[in-house]
Amino acid sequence: MDIQLLGGKVILLTGGTEGIGYECAKVYCEAGAKVSIVSNNLESIQQAKKSFDNDCIHYILADVSVARDIENAVAETIKRFGKIDIVHNNAGISSPSSTVCDTSDEEWDKLFNVNVKGIYHTTKYAISQLTKTRGVILNTGSLVGEIGQERHAAYAATKGAVSALTKSMALDYAADGVRVNAIAPAGVWTPMLRSWSRQQINKEEIEEYLDNIHALGYCPDSDVIADACLFLISEQARFITGCILPVTGGAELGYRKLLQSNPTAV
Structure with missing residues (x-):
């Protein structure tokens, strides 16, 4: 990997202290970004600080669902690093694992x-910063x-919305030179x-199930997603926008069939 693939770039990364976000932060720093x-989650921030070179990373305690928190986070990033070239929207939650009718308001x-x-x-x-830098927005979506996905109606609905939003934003900001893409994993071993x-009702079978839904035969760790994210935010992907990139090990090629033959798998 070219260690300067992101040389001089500044990235605002949400949800970057564990799972996919953690691996992305590590790869982005190795590629030369701030x-x-x-x-x-203050505890996860403190844990991440033990692993990262803090000259590369700046931590902000904020909630993406709160407008004022994110307004302040953007301002703090600019104050610290002088600009923003890339926004990676990785923060996400998945609970509850339930149907629509079993999901509370x-x-x-x-x-x-x-x-x-x-x-x-x-x-x-x-x-406004991204239009100045002709930057990039990357959203973490999902194959679902x-x-x-069975018994995950609300979560799947949010990820469908992320895909549609990604494409609409790509059209809206193309004239400003801002690229907008999404990454769509299947199963990835993360804390979430x-x-x-x-x-799940069959906890003992889940690991085997998650291996089997991927055509390549295993459920990966987060580093495989981070490598794809690095590509999408780099100049190597400079003519790609509005793309929902599956990084799934071929899960979608046999996913429906597997669920039909084993309807209690998820």
Whole structure:
């Protein structure tokens, strides 16, 4: 990897202290970027500080669902690093694992406020910087936004919204030279997936199930997603916008068939 692939770039990364976001922050720093990480979890920030070179990373305690928090996070990033070239909207939640009718109003609203409205907030407050730098927005979506998922209706709905929003934003900001794309993983071993797996009715079979839904035969760790994210935000992807890039190990090629043959798998 060219260690200067992101040389001189400044990235605002939400949800960057664990899982996919953590691996992305690590890869982005290795590629030469400065990264401002937004997290609403002080404990996870403190844990991440033990692993990262803090000359590369700046941490901000903020909630993506709160407009004032993100307005302040953008201003703090600019004060610290002087500009913003890239916004990676990675923060997200998945709970509850339930049908529409079993999802409460509060759970529904929280999912949309974090997973979708968080993108609205970062874009609203950072777009003036991105138009100056002819920058990039990357959203972390999911394969389930395209194909759905049993007992995960609200989460799948938010990821479908992320895909549609990504394409609309790509059209809106193309004239300003701002590219907007999304990454769409299938199963990836993260703390959030571990939490999800514990909510399933057949917990003992979940690991094997997650391996089997991927055509390549295994459920990956977050580093495979981080490598794809690095490509999409770099100049190597300079003519790509409005793309929902599946990084799925071929999960969509056999996912529906597997669910039909094993309807209690998820």
